[in-house]
Amino acid sequence: MGLLSQGSPLNWEETRKYADHIRKHGIIQFLNIYNKVKDRQKDVLKWGDEVEYMLVELDDKDEKVRIVLNGEDVLETLQDQGEKINPNHPTLWRPEYGSYMIEGTPGQPYGGTMSEFNTVEGNMGKRRREASSVLNQNETLCTITSFPRLGCPGFTKPESRPTPVEKGVSKSLFFPDEAINRHPRFSTLTRNIRHRRGEKVVINVPIFKDKLTPSPFVEEFPEDDGEAARAALPDHIYMDAMGFGMGNCCLQVTFQACSIDEARYLYDQLATFCPIVMALSAASPFYRGYVSDIDCRWGVISASVDDRTQEERGLKPLKNNKYRIFKSRYDSIDSYLSSCGEKYNDIDLTIDEEIYKQLLGAGIDKLLAQHIAHLFIRDPLSVFEEKIHLDDENESDHFENLQSTNWQTMRFKPPPPNSEIGWRVEFRPMEVQLTDFENAAYVVFVVLLTRVILSYKLDFLIPLSKVDENMKVAQKRNAVLEGMFYFRNDIFKGCNPVLDGTASAQNGLETDGANEEYILMSIDTIINGKEGVFQGLIPILNSYLENMEVDVDTRCTILNYLKLIKKRASGELMTMAKWMREFVAKHPQYKQDSVITDKINYDLFQKCDRIAKGEEQCPELIGNPVNKFK
Amino acid sequence: MDPQNITSEAKMLLNHAKILRLHTGNLVNRSRLKKKCPGSPSEELRDCIQATLSDWMSATKPSSKDFPDTLDCSIPQATDVVTPEEREEVRVSVKLFLCEAVQSSIRDAVGLACQTLAVSQLDSVIIASPGLLEGDSQSLAHLQPAWEELEALVRNQRIAAIGTSDLDKDLLEQLYNWAQVKPSSNQVNLASCCVMPPDLTAFAKEFDIQLLTHNDPKELMSAATFQEAVQEGTQDLNVSDWRLEWVLRYSIIVKSRGIIKSKGYLVSARKASP
Numbered sequence: 001m002g003l004l005s006q007g008s009p010l011n012w013e014e015t016r017k018y019a020d021h022i023r024k025h026g027i028i029q030f031l032n033i034y035n036k037v038k039d040r041q042k043d044v045l046k047w048g049d050e051v052e053y054m055l056v057e058l059d060d061k062d063e064k065v066r067i068v069l070n071g072e073d074v075l076e077t078l079q080d081q082g083e084k085i086n087p088n089h090p091t092l093w094r095p096e097y098g099s100y101m102i103e104g105t106p107g108q109p110y111g112g113t114m115s116e117f118n119t120v121e122g123n124m125g126k127r128r129r130e131a132s133s134v135l136n137q138n139e140t141l142c143t144i145t146s147f148p149r150l151g152c153p154g155f156t157k158p159e160s161r162p163t164p165v166e167k168g169v170s171k172s173l174f175f176p177d178e179a180i181n182r183h184p185r186f187s188t189l190t191r192n193i194r195h196r197r198g199e200k201v202v203i204n205v206p207i208f209k210d211k212l213t214p215s216p217f218v219e220e221f222p223e224d225d226g227e228a229a230r231a232a233l234p235d236h237i238y239m240d241a242m243g244f245g246m247g248n249c250c251l252q253v254t255f256q257a258c259s260i261d262e263a264r265y266l267y268d269q270l271a272t273f274c275p276i277v278m279a280l281s282a283a284s285p286f287y288r289g290y291v292s293d294i295d296c297r298w299g300v301i302s303a304s305v306d307d308r309t310q311e312e313r314g315l316k317p318l319k320n321n322k323y324r325i326f327k328s329r330y331d332s333i334d335s336y337l338s339s340c341g342e343k344y345n346d347i348d349l350t351i352d353e354e355i356y357k358q359l360l361g362a363g364i365d366k367l368l369a370q371h372i373a374h375l376f377i378r379d380p381l382s383v384f385e386e387k388i389h390l391d392d393e394n395e396s397d398h399f400e401n402l403q404s405t406n407w408q409t410m411r412f413k414p415p416p417p418n419s420e421i422g423w424r425v426e427f428r429p430m431e432v433q434l435t436d437f438e439n440a441a442y443v444v445f446v447v448l449l450t451r452v453i454l455s456y457k458l459d460f461l462i463p464l465s466k467v468d469e470n471m472k473v474a475q476k477r478n479a480v481l482e483g484m485f486y487f488r489n490d491i492f493k494g495c496n497p498v499l500d501g502t503a504s505a506q507n508g509l510e511t512d513g514a515n516e517e518y519i520l521m522s523i524d525t526i527i528n529g530k531e532g533v534f535q536g537l538i539p540i541l542n543s544y545l546e547n548m549e550v551d552v553d554t555r556c557t558i559l560n561y562l563k564l565i566k567k568r569a570s571g572e573l574m575t576m577a578k579w580m581r582e583f584v585a586k587h588p589q590y591k592q593d594s595v596i597t598d599k600i601n602y603d604l605f606q607k608c609d610r611i612a613k614g615e616e617q618c619p620e621l622i623g624n625p626v627n628k629f630k
Numbered sequence: 631m632d633p634q635n636i637t638s639e640a641k642m643l644l645n646h647a648k649i650l651r652l653h654t655g656n657l658v659n660r661s662r663l664k665k666k667c668p669g670s671p672s673e674e675l676r677d678c679i680q681a682t683l684s685d686w687m688s689a690t691k692p693s694s695k696d697f698p699d700t701l702d703c704s705i706p707q708a709t710d711v712v713t714p715e716e717r718e719e720v721r722v723s724v725k726l727f728l729c730e731a732v733q734s735s736i737r738d739a740v741g742l743a744c745q746t747l748a749v750s751q752l753d754s755v756i757i758a759s760p761g762l763l764e765g766d767s768q769s770l771a772h773l774q775p776a777w778e779e780l781e782a783l784v785r786n787q788r789i790a791a792i793g794t795s796d797l798d799k800d801l802l803e804q805l806y807n808w809a810q811v812k813p814s815s816n817q818v819n820l821a822s823c824c825v826m827p828p829d830l831t832a833f834a835k836e837f838d839i840q841l842l843t844h845n846d847p848k849e850l851m852s853a854a855t856f857q858e859a860v861q862e863g864t865q866d867l868n869v870s871d872w873r874l875e876w877v878l879r880y881s882i883i884v885k886s887r888g889i890i891k892s893k894g895y896l897v898s899a900r901k902a903s904p
Binding site for chain 2: 042044045111112113114258451454455456457542544546547548549550551552553555556559560626
């Protein structure tokens with residue numbers, strides 16, 4: 001989750017003193033990069049996925065499953081036996097927020113040829129086996145978005161207790177500091193968010209009201225000093241720590257574009273897909289031992305790192321703060337970046353006016369300038385004493401400091417200084433799936449989508465406020481089948497981008513911009529199409545694939561992936577969220593009271609582990625794909 | 631289309647011509663125009679023959695006294711050629727559907743493709759043999775004349791690699807053993823990509839023949855469908871009996887980015903009787 005440096009972290013009081021310094025040099029660093037590489041053209045497609053894993057122990061004696069707090073050791077072992085001794089090692093491992101988490105990526109990025117789609121799942125399998133092989137007995141590696149009993153008594157191994165007093169990092173009533181990665185960046189982020197905000201973070205997730213769920217559902221917290229009682233809403237599951245959000249596992253994809261213009265175009269186009277693909281990937285219905293009424297983690301993470309003060313959130317008039325800020329640092333994007341997107345920028349954009357003017361003065365166009373000036377309304381959250389005075393020509397840490405703590409649905413990534421890497425965009429809304437097959441399917445689907453958008457010059461843009469409305473709908477329970485989403489139905493008629501620096505001969509198209517249309521559609525319509533309404537993404541993808549030379553083996557793999565997406569959209573297959581809900585509902589120990597007991601959780605993880613390892617089929621979740629990558 | 635837009639010039643040209651060569655232009659762009667996603671390959675071909683003819687009919691022609699035997703029917707501004715600077719970055723692949731066993735078809739089609747796309751060599755040509763009569767199975771003898779033509783074009787460096795479509799293992803093996811220029815690929819129908827016959831897979835692997843997928847029907851376009859498309863495109867119900875000779879589908883792919891730059895059809899038809 002971003003930049004990691006070693007050193008002595010500053011507390012919030014010290015950090016805020018350097019905020020202007022870091023912003024000022026961050027902008028200089030950005031401008032230096034921009035001026036050096038703004039004209040880069042003809043970069044090839046490279047892309048990679050990032051899968052986050054959690055380590056759990058299945059305790060067969062007590063019939064309990066706990067998260068294991070040794071991610072740092074596992075990570076070190078994996079790096080020592082992998083990338084550190086072999087630069088061509090097929091996997092890379094990185095730390096994540098939870099001390100029970102690790103992140104795995106392919107050792108080398110994938111390229112632009114079709115057959116590489118056939119290697120993704122195999123590489124994911126390699127990662128799973130490699131990491132599993134260094135675990136202790138009874139421990140296993142899961143790709144489950146949210147641990148259902150995160151923050152419940154005794155949910156960690158070794159057992160650790162929360163520190164709900166000021167000296168604690170989170171000061172959480174539920175989430176022990178030991179479950180936060182030991183690298184100082186993570187505890188510093190946690191504490192500084194809390195201190196900047198002026199109180200603990202507040203996460204309220206609506207509870208799923210089952211037959212016997214108390215109504216109203218109100219919890220009491222014995223160790224509470226009053227803060228929780230003020231913050232917790234009735235009929236909601238209350239959480240109070242960054243770990244409840246950043247301790248979830250996600251699935252991300254990053255692409256290298258051929259030029260800055262293509263990166264900006266893809267950033268915009270893919271932004272409209274964030275809610276859709278998120279709902280399709282829904283996998284996190286349970287929080288702190290309860291069944292919730294949401295299927296996706298997004299809002300939980302958003303609230304878990306919301307460092308805005310009461311003034312910034314509009315609860316008090318502005319006095320000590322500069323801006324009223326409408327969203328958390330972790331939220332959907334606030335402005336499109338391409339010229340095609342400009343007219344759809346209809347969200348109130350808070351920007352740092354001075355930085356905006358500085359960027360315009362330096363020759364940056366308005367759209368990019370306002371994007372950066374918007375990211376830079378935030379304060380840095382984690383500053384290391386040794387890393388304050390930098391070489392702005394050759395380093396970008398201050399830029400990255402703010403860039404990497406703006407956790408948005410899409411990320412526009414300038415190349416690192418002095419590197420061979422081009423302009424990139426990252427697609428960040430997906431929930432991680434149980435099996436490598438599913439994760440590969442979602443990743444390949446998104447990459448194919450970018451190829452189709454670029455080949456046919458499709459335009460999916462709708463007003464950004466509508467994308468935000470879609471984001472809200474997408475997280476609701478069973479949004480994949482019940483949600484209606486604003487979506488453009490004439491995707492061939494939009495803006496005509498110039499992406500590779502050459503003016504291609506378009507055959508006399510009028511892009512007058514009149515009559516653009518978006519309507520409410522179900523995900524089934526968006527993915528599979530509906531006569532007279534929308535042709536559907538899968539038919540368009542198939543049409544693209546017909547024109548590419550694809551070998552039979554790869555084509556079969558892609559066929560299975562698209563079948564999964566198609567059937568998740570139509571409801572023929574369940575999302576992980578729905579499957580988990582049904583598992584709990586049918587469990588003999590479940591009392592229809594929205595409570596997930598240790599035993600239910602244990603049985604759920606037993607089953608999940610067997611499915612993820614391919615020891616058990618799960619046709620209602622993933623169909624019957626042929627496992628070619630074992 | 632307003633019939634008044636059809637110039638009498640166009641009708642005269644069409645009436646005098648013996649051979650019709652039609653180029654649809656870049657359909658990646660055209661699909662934007664038509665605001666719809668292409669359906670099946672047959673549907674797409676039918677739609678774009680009709681649309682190209684109809685566009686061509688209504689376009690103004692320089693008046694001319696002579697009426698060529700071979701009528702070139704294309705929309706110049708809809709054609710994307712490959713520039714010399716980008717030739718290395720793209721892959722030009724072609725699939726040729728022969729509708730009649732006319733010996734010169736292959737040479738004509740490949741020549742026209744090179745000329746239209748402004749390239750000296752096609753990276754790959756896959757041949758789909760004429761539709762067989764019911765109950766008749768493909769045989770080596772059936773394939774040989776076309777293959778010899780292709781081999782000659784490889785020798786002349788008009789084509790870099792040649793391949794086949796829908797051959798089973800036995801026929802592929804026979805062709806491989808007989809051919810001087812070996813097939814580099816064999817296309818199989820999308821429907822069988824997950825249930826490949828093991829013998830075919832093993833043979834292809836051993837002799838380094840790439841097995842690729844297609845989604846084309848056995849007969850891309852029937853004589854009747856072609857006739858209908860011409861009628862609708864020219865708004866002429868008494869159109870002469872045009873017979874389809876061959877259809878060539880090309881695609882130009884930006885190799886390192888997985889992007890379709892251009893895709894289109896070249897179609898050749900001959901007037902059945904004078």
